[in-house]
Every structure is written in structure tokens, then in C-alpha cells.
Amino acid sequence: MATSQKPFQLVVFGASGFTGQFVTEEVAREQADPQRTSPLPWAVAGRSRENLQRVLERAAHKLGRPTLLSEVGIIICDITNPASLDEMAKQTSIVLNCVGPYRFYGEPVVKACIENGASCIDICGEPQFLELMYWKYNQKAAEKGVYIIGSCGFDSIPADLGVIYTKSKMNGTLTGVESFLSVHSGPEGMCIHDGTWKSAIYGFGDKQSLQKLRNSANLKPLPIVGPKLKRRWPICYCRALSSYSIPFLGADVSVVKRTQRYLYENFQNSPVQYAAYVAVGGIASVIKLMFAGLFFLIFVRFGLGRQLLIKFPRFFSFGYFSKQGPTQKQMEASSFTMTFFGEGYNEHSGGDKNKLSVKICTQVKGPEAGYVATPIAMVQAAMTLLNETSNLPKSGGVFTPGAAFCHTKLIDRLNRHGIEFSVISSTEV
Missing domain, CATH: 3.40.50.720 (NAD(P)-binding Rossmann-like Domain)
Structure with a gap:
């Protein structure tokens, strides 16, 4: 530096x-x-x-x-x-x-x-x-x-370093990872400051600009190692977590893909496919989020709708976002867990990269995500x-x-400060 x-x-x-x-x-x-x-x-x-x-x-x-x-x-x-x-x-x-x-x-x-x-x-x-x-x-x-x-x-240290950590703990070559974010709240529920809400509104309202930027970059797609990671339905049930999940719409996928490109182009590391989801709990939570998402996607398409979303964040987000942000009690009672399910192959697969022979599960746990972690x-x-x-x-x-x-001791630092990386299980198929 x-x-x-x-x-x-x-x-x-x-x-x-x-x-x-x-x-x-x-x-x-x-x-x-x-x-x-x-x-x-x-x-x-x-x-x-x-x-x-x-x-x-x-x-x-x-x-x-x-x-x-x-x-x-x-x-x-x-x-x-x-x-x-x-x-x-x-x-x-x-x-x-x-x-x-x-x-x-x-x-x-x-x-x-x-x-x-x-x-x-x-x-x-x-x-x-x-x-x-x-x-x-x-x-x-x-x-x-x-x-x-x-x-x-x-956004996006747990996801980006979580994939790197999972790869470092894999007994073999990691080919694909799915992450599932679970947010845990106390009796007063959870809340996010509307600054994050505004960023989402402006991002979705102008998503064609992001597509134009990516088209103009004209990057070659990264090679897919192993079988292609299957995309889940927009609403699906994750048995391992006993929860329904939806795609995570933050920056994590973009950031992880850029990291994997950097590691591939500069160190010839095998690129890891990645998909990100949010575990939302039971069917009642799914219905609530569906309505909130529907309102959001309709209103974000036009100027007056975006103004209404910005003016009334608590109403349109069903209470998830507010101009005041979370209270101290809400923050103290909140935490997150990001669970990574990785798959790949090792030397016992006989060199067949399409024969998945290793599975690994890791986690990143931490305090309230937005204003503590x-x-x-x-x-x-x-x-x-x-x-x-x-x-x-x-x-x-x-x-x-x-x-x-990727070559520093940042993960060790985070572990000492309450954002903990750990291996849950590792199995050979």
C-alpha cells in the first residue's frame, strides 16, 4: 500500500x-x-x-x-x-x-x-x-x-470470504457453493434503516444500466468446472435448514463472481460456481415476502412509484425497513448465520470432474448484520x-x-471479533 x-x-x-x-x-x-x-x-x-x-x-x-x-x-x-x-x-x-x-x-x-x-x-x-x-x-x-x-x-465479506474459507477447508476441488442466509431476531423483531431500502430502489429502478455495463465489458465467461450448479426455484424448501428460501438479491453473487474471476486470471485457481439464497422460515413468511416483493417490483418501475417507496418504507416493506432504523434492543437481540453447502471432487473420483465425490458444509455466524457486523x-x-x-x-x-x-489473516481477525467461520461437516460420497 x-x-x-x-x-x-x-x-x-x-x-x-x-x-x-x-x-x-x-x-x-x-x-x-x-x-x-x-x-x-x-x-x-x-x-x-x-x-x-x-x-x-x-x-x-x-x-x-x-x-x-x-x-x-x-x-x-x-x-x-x-x-x-x-x-x-x-x-x-x-x-x-x-x-x-x-x-x-x-x-x-x-x-x-x-x-x-x-x-x-x-x-x-x-x-x-x-x-x-x-x-x-x-x-x-x-x-x-x-x-x-x-x-x-x-455485503459482502461473509459471502465472499465464506466461499474462500469453504474452498480452503475442502478435501479436493470445490466446484459449486450455495449459501443460505438466516437472520435471527428477538421478540421486538428486526428492522433495517431506509438507506439500504433506497439503494435497492435505485438499483432495481435502473437495472438496465448494470446490464449495459456488463455487455460493454464483453468478458469471456469463466470455465465451469464440474457439473453446472442447478438454480433453485424462486421459492423452494431447503431440507437441511427446515426453511423455505428465496434468491438473495444483494451484491453477493456479483462480488463472489468477480473474486473468482480474479483468482482464476491471476493465480489459475479453479473457479467456483455460486448461488445465494435467504432462508425465510415458514409459509406465512413466504406469503408476506411475496406481497412485499410484488409491491416493490411494481412500484419501482416508474418515478411516482419510486417516490412512494422512498417516502413510506415501513408500509411498503411490511415493517422490515424504516427511517428510524433498528432500536438498540432490536440490534442486541439480532444475529445472522450464513450456511454454505459446497460440492466438488477429489483424487478418489478418478479424475472425473463431473463425478461429485465430496460435500462440505461451513458457516459464518455473527451479530446483527447491518450495524454491528x-x-x-x-x-x-x-x-x-x-x-x-x-x-x-x-x-x-x-x-x-x-x-x-485472500492471502491475509482477515478471517482470523473476524473470528476474534465475533464473526465466526467454522466447518459444520465434510463428507466423501
Whole structure:
């Protein structure tokens, strides 16, 4: 990673936003870690000094660290002011960008970081933005020796590193993986801040742009090793989890495919086929989600419909999204499990790649996904970027988490911070 004498190692941009406040708390925890052997100079950045101070005061109170306000720098900058973004990027080694939707606000930050020698990590779950940044800025970032790493939150570190972890634990060649996300909530249910809802609305409302981008890229399809992974019906029953499931519509499939392409093209690794699903429980949950999905897909097609979806997130999402986001109690009672079912072959298959002879089941478990696990994943990705320079890709560029961190100890870091990777079973057929 490009290094220079800058006053800060990390800057949390958008620290006073809903997700940014939790990322700020997580950096403060990392700074105070008793195992830390070196200082971690860092800052928060955003439009309002008062709001940034309020976030630091809240973090100081929550963590019992009254000196936090005097220890953390404050940088005033605005996404609409490129010069202020340049000033922010000049002062830090890594920007943790929490300002979304990224399709509207992400590119100026990427550009400022590359031009001023700072790496950038975001928590984007928007495939169009992630893929566009690769095509526009990969070469420029490589020339500057900086790392632009997208989707370093719940989207899509558990999925991307989960596939890499599953492959590393497989006694043979992994050919295909299906993941099933299960979200567990307490008596007060679950809720997601409407920032994620807005990103989904804009993404689905403009999905033809993503298709155009992929068509213009004109990439050769990756070779399929082993039998082709069968796609499940939009609603199907998973016996292993005793739950109905639906396809996961986030960035995970896009991110994992990009990682597998990178590993194949740069290390000649056998590419893994991947499909992602969400376990939704019983038939009542399926019906509720069907109605919510139907409303969403109808309304997202036209301008007035998108405005209504944005204005009334709780109504149109059947309570899953709100402008207020989850309460502290809801977050404390929530967790996630992502289960990976992998298949492949080994030397006992007689060299027949179409003869599946090994099955493996792994899991990634963690706390509440959006505002507890996401800050942990983002901050540990940043710490890995700071501390494992020799294990990163040799030159900079625009990377997925799996591409950037496949040879690092990020999984070990996550395990120590409550996002746990484990093998459930491994069998030879």
C-alpha cells in the first residue's frame, strides 16, 4: 500500500450518518484494544462539526472513554465540494466511506482518494457502482499504488470470504457453493434503516444500466468446472435448514463472481460456481415476502412509484425497513448465520470432474448484520490493509474483499471479533 507521512491512518467519512456512527464506535474500540502495540491516529469527517462532535461524545459515553473527543481529529468536508474531499484524502492512509447511496455519492470519494494517494474501503451493496468503479479506476488506482476495496460490510465479506474459507477447508476441488442466509431476531423483531431500502430502489429502478455495463465489458465467461450448479426455484424448501428460501438479491453473487474471476486470471485457481439464497422460515413468511416483493417490483418501475417507496418504507416493506432504523434492543437481540453447502471432487473420483465425490458444509455466524457486523467487518478490513502490506495484491487497484484479502489473516481477525467461520461437516460420497 502506498505509504506517506500523513497525520491519520483512518478517517471515517460520513461518521454522523446512521451507519457511520456505529463505524466510529468500532474504530474507537479498535483504538482502545489492550492488545494494540502501536497508536492508531484517526479522524471523523462530514459536513457538520457539531454532528461529528455529538457522535464522538456518544461513542465516548457508550465506551466509557471520556478522552475520546480530544484524541480524534475532525475534518469538515462535503461530498459536493471536491476540494474538501481532496483535503480529507491528503490527511489519511485509508478513508472508510460510509456515505451512500454510493451510485450518487461514491465516485467523488474514490476519485479524491486515488488522486491524493489514499486507499478507500466502503460498505456498498450496489453491483452497478462496484463494477463501474472497477472499469473506470482500476488502472489509475494501480498506478498510484492505492487500494479501492468495495463491499467490505455485511455485503459482502461473509459471502465472499465464506466461499474462500469453504474452498480452503475442502478435501479436493470445490466446484459449486450455495449459501443460505438466516437472520435471527428477538421478540421486538428486526428492522433495517431506509438507506439500504433506497439503494435497492435505485438499483432495481435502473437495472438496465448494470446490464449495459456488463455487455460493454464483453468478458469471456469463466470455465465451469464440474457439473453446472442447478438454480433453485424462486421459492423452494431447503431440507437441511427446515426453511423455505428465496434468491438473495444483494451484491453477493456479483462480488463472489468477480473474486473468482480474479483468482482464476491471476493465480489459475479453479473457479467456483455460486448461488445465494435467504432462508425465510415458514409459509406465512413466504406469503408476506411475496406481497412485499410484488409491491416493490411494481412500484419501482416508474418515478411516482419510486417516490412512494422512498417516502413510506415501513408500509411498503411490511415493517422490515424504516427511517428510524433498528432500536438498540432490536440490534442486541439480532444475529445472522450464513450456511454454505459446497460440492466438488477429489483424487478418489478418478479424475472425473463431473463425478461429485465430496460435500462440505461451513458457516459464518455473527451479530446483527447491518450495524454491528458491518462495522466490525469494515474496521477489520481496514486494519488488515494497514498491517499486512506484504500479503496484499502487489500493486494497487479496485478490488473485491476476496481479491484483496485472500492471502491475509482477515478471517482470523473476524473470528476474534465475533464473526465466526467454522466447518459444520465434510463428507466423501
